[in-house]
Amino acid sequence: MPCLGVRRQIADDQARKCGIAGLLRVGDGLLDQIGKLDEGNFKKGHDSLHNSVDEALLLKRKSEEVLFYLNERCIYLVGMMGSGKSTVAKILAEVLGYSFFDSDKLVEQAVGMPSVAQIFKVHSEAFFRDNESSVLRDLSSMRRLVVATGGGAVIRPVNWKYMKKGLSVWLDVPLDALARRIAQVGTASRPLLDQPSSDPYTAAFSKLSMLAEQRGEAYANADARVSLEEIAAKQGHDDVSKLTPTDIAIEALLKIENFVTEHSKPNSTVDDLLPSLHALYSFQQFAPSWNVRGRQSLLRSPSIQQERSFLKQWLQ
Ligand SMILES: Nc1ncnc2c1ncn2[C@@H]1O[C@H](COP(=O)(O)OP(=O)(O)O)[C@@H](O)[C@H]1O
Ligand SMILES: O=C(O)C1=C[C@@H](OP(=O)(O)O)[C@@H](O)[C@H](O)C1
Numbered sequence: 001m002p003c004l005g006v007r008r009q010i011a012d013d014q015a016r017k018c019g020i021a022g023l024l025r026v027g028d029g030l031l032d033q034i035g036k037l038d039e040g041n042f043k044k045g046h047d048s049l050h051n052s053v054d055e056a057l058l059l060k061r062k063s064e065e066v067l068f069y070l071n072e073r074c075i076y077l078v079g080m081m082g083s084g085k086s087t088v089a090k091i092l093a094e095v096l097g098y099s100f101f102d103s104d105k106l107v108e109q110a111v112g113m114p115s116v117a118q119i120f121k122v123h124s125e126a127f128f129r130d131n132e133s134s135v136l137r138d139l140s141s142m143r144r145l146v147v148a149t150g151g152g153a154v155i156r157p158v159n160w161k162y163m164k165k166g167l168s169v170w171l172d173v174p175l176d177a178l179a180r181r182i183a184q185v186g187t188a189s190r191p192l193l194d195q196p197s198s199d200p201y202t203a204a205f206s207k208l209s210m211l212a213e214q215r216g217e218a219y220a221n222a223d224a225r226v227s228l229e230e231i232a233a234k235q236g237h238d239d240v241s242k243l244t245p246t247d248i249a250i251e252a253l254l255k256i257e258n259f260v261t262e263h264s265k266p267n268s269t270v271d272d273l274l275p276s277l278h279a280l281y282s283f284q285q286f287a288p289s290w291n292v293r294g295r296q297s298l299l300r301s302p303s304i305q306q307e308r309s310f311l312k313q314w315l316q
Contacts, residue, residue, distance in 0.1 A: 063095035074166030154218035170222035179205035224255035
């Protein structure tokens, strides 16, 4: 049973969604919503209205396609501090009609402290990590969530056990872009980077490089990788800072789609598929020259029991 904080946040989230009559759902309000998320901060000087409309429609279409395969599974975003997990997770939650959670915020609620920085200071990193694991365990029993995890959640194998109940997506952002973002917003909320320095960019870059080296392998456990360098190259940019959170959310949906379509069997039962298989065998009998792979083995129609047992094995 999820902890009280998680349940309360879900209830608030559902009420918020109902209260504004689907504005946050895929549909009419999506363009407004994306406009606000990308507002002025990203892709300045572009033909932004046109881009926003195209992007919003693509996002809507992709989210509808992905929803079919997701089958209510949760999505976990992993990546270094500042990689945009919370920003992108909110967009994904909105277009999919899922609830958004930030695991750092849930740890703060569970411990009863206002910030992760304070938890590190008053208790310890290990105490924070224990609570982070408990939060991920609670979330793993739920459906239809998009979770922005803390950047270090990937280092404990048990957290992967929880995240593998859903789908994990690694936001892979070049270190210099991360250091630029962190230098801009400051390090007060990120205790692992918070050290006095006259050059915040260089200090953040060197600490992030160290962490990335330690964690490189761990992030690669994710089911899907969204590389900002790859998206920029596809779009013909030489700099990842030109990418909007919507661009990144669309790529995340494409990568999720690739993963789920490669790894999942259709959400069907033997009874759903039996008529199609039977029709295929019958057709094969009347049109033996039909060129399908393995047609030799189809030439003699099997019994219904054989068809059932074939489908049962295939669906497992
Ligand atoms: N695509 C982006 N381009 C530029 N800045 C971004 C982008 N995505 C997020 N940011 C900014 O980077 C900072 C960190 O983003 P956030 O979503 O909080 O990252 P995380 O949850 O991974 O720590 C925020 O100030 C956010 O506005
Ligand atoms: O990388 C890390 O070890 C951490 C990342 C932070 O979350 P964000 O990735 O959301 O900044 C937060 O969990 C804590 O400061 C530790």
